[in-house]
Amino acid sequence: MIPLPERLRPQTLEDWLGLESMGASLQNLFEAIRNDSVFSFILYAPPGTGKTSLALLIKKHTKSRFFQINAVSSGVKDLRDIFEQARAWKQRADQDSVLFVDEIHRFSKSQQDALLSAVEKGEVTLIGATTENPSFELNAALLSRVKIIYWDRLGSESLLEILQKGFELLKAENTSTEIKLDEDFLKILSESTDGDARQALQTLERLFPTLTRTRLADELKKAFLKHDKDAELHHQIVSAFIKSMRANETEAALYYLARLWEAGEDPLYIVRRMMIFASEDVGNADLRALAAMNAIRSSVEFVGRPECYYALAQGTILLSEAKKSREVGDRFQKALEKVRRGGSLRPPAFLTNAVTNFDRKSGKGRPREEGESYLPA
Template sequence: MADLFAAEPDPAAPADTPLAERLRPASLDEVIGQEHLTGPEGPIGRMVAAGRLSSLILWGPPGTGKTTIARLLAGAVGYRYVAISAVFSGVADLKKVFAEAEMQAHSGKRTLLFVDEIHRFNRSQQDGFLPYVEAGAVTLVGATTENPSFELNAALLSRSQVLVLHRLDEAALGTLLERAEAVSEAPLPLTDDARAALITSADGDGRFLLNQAEMLFAAGIAEPLDTAALRDLIQRRLPVYDKDREGHYGLISALHKSIRGSDPDAALYYLGRMLTAGEEPLYLLRRLTRAAVEDIGLADPQALVQCMAAKDTYDFLGSPEGELAIVQACLYLATAPKSNALYMAQKDAWKSAKEHGSLSPPKHILGAPTKLMREQGYGKGYEYDHDAPDAFSGQNYWPEEMTPKTYYRPTDRGFEKRLAERLAWWNEKRQEAQGEQG
């Protein structure tokens, strides 16, 4: 079935042919929504103009044209087109394809091998493409919905150009519906609002949209449906989201960065995207807790408390009631004062610990449980801070071989502003005390 659809319907197609097939493009310039690739200045347009292809990885969401572009690309430059699916093909199928491609190459016929869902092949299978790609027996065009940098071998990526296909926008999807109405010789039985809702439900997937349109044409609806009636009739479309793949990592990154950027509405949107798609709530709570200590820290110590309380509440109530506590934690974090001073302090302190990890603390702060240790000066000269004025002795606590460092630099935001004032006062008193000792 086609992924993108023709600028004009095919009059030769039988009436019972699926709608998407009847709207199949006949040339690259009829492909909708990917002009940044197929246009004259795009990489595919330039390859066609030159009459020679390089191996490609087409990366994009479902229903955006990967299969269609590969087929049309082969025709545009006169290559033999062979298509396989990584879901249904194995090593024996690949060997057969490569053998046929080599035979065709001897007679001067080049082969474009299209591999749908190429990320489904394991690493060793992907390595099997390399000698044939390098020898020019095949020009590989792989299609994937997953991030190639995660799913494909580095060696294969280095021999291919990755092209990113965009999800179809509302204008492109609206054009598809107009083409569908033209080939069906009837308007869709929808109000304007319901038509807009149908386009939104497609989530950028042209194939899904045309399948829904075909169902509406076949239903024999007498009066136009409004949005509520349309929702009752069509299948609810679940968000495209793989919990262990690109969608997962992209959305959790967007959630974390929206919190860091103090945008509570964007944060709530991405939280909703993940929860409604079936993400594990406790995973989200772990990531929110991480944001609380990484991006807020002591600017608002209650941020961490809110996350732990949300975790306890969710454990107690479960879904869906407990999800409201996750929402509360998310909004608290997004609206809290921000500071990464704690995070940066950890990084700097850990770095020093690795560099100076074997240095002993000064003897006056070491315990002296034995007589020998006391004779060696352990604990000698230690001042108990609670006996000092203001409960602060100002002693040196650093190894003798190290210059005291400053790791934690509080901001002037939230509770850290008070901490900064307290630390400044302590530093002043410490300099006075150590000056007297010197």
């Protein structure tokens, strides 16, 4: 059976929910789709927010020949075949071509390079979809030839509207089935799936027709949080955690700690970042911080998940509320600058050891003169 998210894809631009609340760039894009004047762009958005649905709507509205590939399963040969077909259709029927590349961030550098000439010459209009920041994943030459369009995860109101449509469709398809629907079931689901319409609809279909809070609570134990350890969001959450502690915003720091925890982050990775913070941001302003982090590391190693979150939370509160000083790092960086600027300068003679007679004759190991610097001259 076709999954509910697929059955519920918008069939027209008018079916698209939340269009009126979208930014100017997205409204301009929808106007271009209506006028069949789509330009090359990369759509950067979280999973389950409608990237593929938008591409399929473009396919419906355009008179251009439409090619669709997934970067995971396609290579340079596939691209060259498409470009040959695009040139042939242009020559034979004066028909333009649109190429939709899903998960375009998966393309290697050579595959991205293969797109450049065709896009630059106008042989294809490129539409790329990605969940990863294009600035990190796509090369500069390709980025300079396309527009980057970003939209955020779906808000709970838009997601609730989608879920209501999904529920009505399931109800219409199962007229002889007895349905149990707890009050606020759809609202709770809309607020618990991290803005991912696909996940929300799949959950609705799995639990149908017994849509109770108890079953939903069991289902939601399987976290929906996005947190790919190699992706940008992971680093954003870690950065938010560190910056919240730096700003003495304890509740925010605990929130981002909980985000890391709930997404399955390695507790030892978190402790490692906290130990760095203890030296970098607290430093000598509170000497207990580094000692406490060592104790917390031992606790985390010994106790492990799940109870080690007590130690992590304890450390987060301590670091967030401690006095801050970046003196340690700042002064060491100044020392590094002197080393890099001065090169391999020899220490003053009074700091060196006189091992041989020649050393002694050359002044090594001599007494320090009054006012003489300990630094190389």
